[in-house]
Amino acid sequence: MLYWHKHGDGWKTPVPMEEDPLLDTDMLMSEFSDTLFSTLSSHQPVAWPNPREIAHLGNADMIQPGLIPLQPNL
Structure with missing residues (x-):
């Protein structure tokens, strides 16, 4: 999966997802809800x-x- 970065000169270059500084592990983990573990503990x-x-x-x-x-x- 590629994301595109726009430079000051107007050109866009592809950046691999793992090198994108906006997508880090902490942000991705905060997007996931804890529904799996909450349903397991309620049974x-x-x-x-x-x-x-x-x-x-x-x-x-x-x-x-x-x-x-x-x-x-x-």
Whole structure:
């Protein structure tokens, strides 16, 4: 991505984004909202299974134990 700088003589020259002094890391980070972390902290913690129930679980349940409450009761 290129930005164009206008010189005093009227000519414009391309400047790579990483060399543009107006775009620094602090400015870019201030543009991003903190919605990801605010939504993560607002959710309730996941209930983990009882260790006695783990022996009866399948491989997928061992990898993602937080999904056990979503399984139907048969």
